Amino acid sequence: MTDPNKTPKIRVRGLHVAFGDNKVLRGLDLDVGNGESVVIIGGSGSGKSVLLKCILGLIEPDSGSIEIDGKEVVGLYGRARDRVNAKIDMLFQGAALFDSLPVWENVAFGLIQTQRIARNAARDVAIQKLAQVGLGPDVADLWPAELSGGMKKRVGLARAIAADPEVIFFDEPTTGLDPIMGDVINDLIVKCVRGLGATGLSITHDMASARKIADRIAMLFEGRIIWQGPVSEIDSSKNAHVDQFIHGRAEGPIQMQVRG
Amino acid sequence: MPILSPIGRAFLGFLAATGRLGMFTATATSHCVRPPFYARLILRQMVEIGYYSLPVVGMTTLFTGMVLALQTNSSFSSINAESATATVVVFAVTRELAPVLAGLMVAGRIGAAIAAEIGTMRVTEQVDALSTLSVNPFKYLIAPRLIAGAMMLPLLVFIGDIIGIFGGFLISVYQLDFNAANYLSRTWQFLEWVGVVSGLVKAAAFGFIVSLMGCYHGYHSRGGAQGVGAATTNAVVSASILILIANYIITAMFFGT
Secondary structure, eight states: OOOTTSOOSEEEEEEEEEETTEEEEEEEEEEEOTTOEEEEEOOTTSSHHHHHHHHTTSSOOSEEEEEETTEEOTTOOHHHHHHHHTTEEEEOTTOOOOTTSOHHHHHTHHHHHTSOOOHHHHHHHHHHHHHHTTOOGGGGGSOGGGSOHHHHHHHHHHHHHHTOOSEEEEESTTTTSOHHHHHHHHHHHHHHHHHHTOEEEEEESOHHHHHHHOSEEEEEETTEEEEEEEGGGGGGOOOHHHHHHHHTOSSSSOOOOSOO | OTTHHHHHHHHHHHHHHHHHHHHHHHHHHHHHHSSOOOHHHHHHHHHHHTGGGHHHHHHHHHHHHHHHHHHHHHHHGGGTOGGGHHHHHHHHIIIIIHHHHHHHHHIIIIIHHHHHHHHHHHHTTHHHHHHHTTOOHIIIIIHHHHHHHHHHHHHHHHHHHHHHHHHHHHHHHHTSOOOHHHHHHHHHHHOOHHHHHHHHHHHHHHHHHHHHHHHHHHHTOOSHHHHHHHHHHHHHHHHHHHHHHHHHHHHHHHHOO
């Protein structure tokens, strides 16, 4: 658990988000400590991605507070928002590589555009970051369309760590990958986050991935965190919702809406 | 009243959409005039919008000029006014046909391409990725396209003017047996500044409209391939209609009194 005396890296309080009549988040509270890796689990459509987008300012919450390093970030825009987002990078679900740019420029994008590093120097950094995720320099000049799903995720990871961010978000990092490639990505995530000393916040419904990359797991259900605790306690949570989710049972307190 | 409520809802929806577009236009325009500028991207869009549209605009204006000469000659011969052919071609091409037809062709070519590209970037989260990398999508994606659109269309239309007038000349001289020197001197005589300039002003407005509609519909596209398809259609249709409306307004401003 986070030390209550220290300011958490990310502190979310009473977050409400609704799209029309669909109340996605209903008073979500969450603390993520500095250097900690928290994984949020929850069913499809439970609002996990919405939480990340709120923290990044891509979605404006209806009410609630989000603090990063003790400073309120809800409602920031322009330069102030850029300064906050400069601390955070993200590995998107589909990697979200810019397909108009070669791989190395994707990785070096933040360095070239916001840190104004010369293209040649940025390319060297990109190749070094690609090596960290196990890709050779020959990949640097390929186009995103030429990469396999696993390679795209690796390039996305290299882009996320390129600017040495303080916080990294992972949106379903193993979705769409075979179990072995999924585990490779998990290992890389653990290695990169630890290597940078960064704070990690991941969302997933893949329990193998959650167990591997998390220090702490939080379960999101009906717009709130209904359980959180260290990975070691997830099997003895005595929470019927958590048990149903980690064992992947159709029967239980969580009723999936098959037809919306 | 159950009859009035759908009308009210539609009206409110229209106002909301107009407001959204207004906000989008204001934000996008403010990013066009404030640094930093992405010179590389602006240049790339200029090549894309300007250079690669040249064949389409050239063909359109060439055949328009040729048809104009034929039509004018056949219809004006009944009142013995065939000699007005050069005048009609030069007026119609520079004032109306080159800017409007080039605008509509570019709306089909560029408006659709912009909407599809930005729409795909939106649904594959590339637009969100830009924001996370602290790069403003308005600055990086939208401003270069608006600048390039508003700058390149006048250039295209200027070239289109020349090609269109030349098309009329070709038909008049080689098919309708006009005297080439006479035809050219009449063309020079009736080639007026206000006509050409109003055409180029129109072109700048149309270029801006085409890029703006492509960006707006692409940026707001939702839900995968179908959403991108709808965005593309909407971009082309709305750009075309706005071009025709803007054409009337600008014409009224130049020649209304």
